[in-house]
Amino acid sequence: MDLDAYVAEHGGEWRRLGQLCDRRRLDAAEVDELVALYQRATTQLSVLRSRSPDPALLAELSQVVLRARARLTDRPGFSWAAVRRFVLVGFPAAVWRAAPWWCAVATGFTLLTFTLIGFVADNPDTAAAFIGDDEAAQLVDSGFAGYYTEFSAPTFAFHLWTHNAWLAAKCLAAGVLIVPVGYLLWQNVVNIGVVGGVMVSYGRADVFFGLITPHGLLELTGVFVAAGVGLRTGWAWIAPPGQLTRGQAVARAGRDAVVVAVGLVGLFAVSAVIEAFVTPAPLPAMVRIAVGASAWLGFLGYVLLLGARARGHPTDQGAAGDVDLEVAR
Structure with missing residues (x-):
């Protein structure tokens, strides 16, 4: 040679x-x-x-x-442009596409919860059957309010953040099976409905709604979004669009679910901070509720306005729930 x-x-x-x-x-x-x-x-x-x-x-x-x-x-390195695209297009677009699902979940959950609160409040014996007379009295006297001050605020916030993120992850992952999502939501209905009914029956409705509303608006909306996106994935398996195979439909909905899962981590961090620092704060109830309502309305405006605008975004694959891949940089 x-x-x-x-x-x-x-x-x-x-x-x-x-x-x-x-x-x-x-x-x-x-x-x-x-x-x-x-x-x-x-x-x-x-x-x-x-x-x-x-x-x-x-x-x-x-x-x-x-x-x-x-x-x-080699995989692409960290990119602020990708983060910006996710925040402004990918996440709100994925939430927007599932809006009919999570709005339906929110409506059904709210109706069932208030129905259970009213039933327990009108039938005091029901509360005793659920948690017992002594436990009900203790809940009203100090247990409910004490829950928010039992631990230091940073520890409590971290616990809430991980708990809610895990609940959302279960809703998203189990959505393809439909039934587990309903079970997880029903557990929350019973928990809130029974506690709220007990507090109302003892004349402490102001305490209950004054403490649960500031963080509950945003926190429950995050759970509703996770459940709705999960159920949407399950429905893609049951009734895929005509132009897609069943596997393609589930894959598309699943990619949206991954995008939503990442975005909800931030939402639950905000709701955890509100629950740990604002809910138990020595402020008038209307001030605490105003803080929580502002965060809730801000989230709804963010996902609905940007999500609607992202539908026709010309440059972003993430608007379809897909991960933006670059072969070479």
């Missing part, structure tokens, strides 16, 4: 491969060229290893091949 002739024939390709590896961004044609040159260089390196004793040449070409491989297989 004439080593000099072989290097003269292919050296230009190796240099070009190295140049492509050094570029920060590549267009589609350059990516195709990078792939082709990488494939040829790996073959040529194999030939040299079997026929050439020149260690310097082998080391130089090996380095170029490794750089090309790393460029083709």
Whole structure:
């Protein structure tokens, strides 16, 4: 094998491969060229290893091949543009598309909860059947209000954040089975309905609604969104759109669910801070409720206005719930 002739024939390709590896961004044609040159260089390196004793040449070409491989297989680094696109387009668009589902969940949950509160309040014996007379009295005297001050605010906030995020994750993951989501929601209906009914029956409705409303508006909305998106995934399996297979429909809805799951982490962080620091604060109830209502209305305005606008976004794959992938940067 004439080593000099072989290097003269292919050296230009190796240099070009190295140049492509050094570029920060590549267009589609350059990516195709990078792939082709990488494939040829790996073959040529194999030939040299079997026929050439020149260690310097082998080391130089090996380095170029490794750089090309790393460029083709490495994941994109952190990008503020991707974060901005997620916050302004991806997440609100995914929530917007599931709006009929989570609005229906919110309506049904609210009706069932207030119905149960009214039933328990009008039938005091029901409360005793659920939690017992002594426990009901203790709940009214100090248990309900004391729940919000039992732990230090930072510890309480972290506990609430992880608990609510886990509940939302279960709703999203179990949505394809439909029934588990209904069970999780029913547990919350019973919990709030019974406690609220007991407080109302003992004449402490002001305490109950004054403490649960500031954080409950935002927190429960996050749960409703998670449940609605989860149920939407399940319905995609049951009745996929005509132009999609069942697997494609579930995959599309599932990608939306992943986007929503990430976004709800931030929502539950805000609701946890409100519940830990604002709900038990020594402020008039209307002030605390105003803080919670402002955060709730801000979230609704954010997802509905930006979500509606994102439907026709021309540059974002994330508007369809997909992850924006870049092959080369």
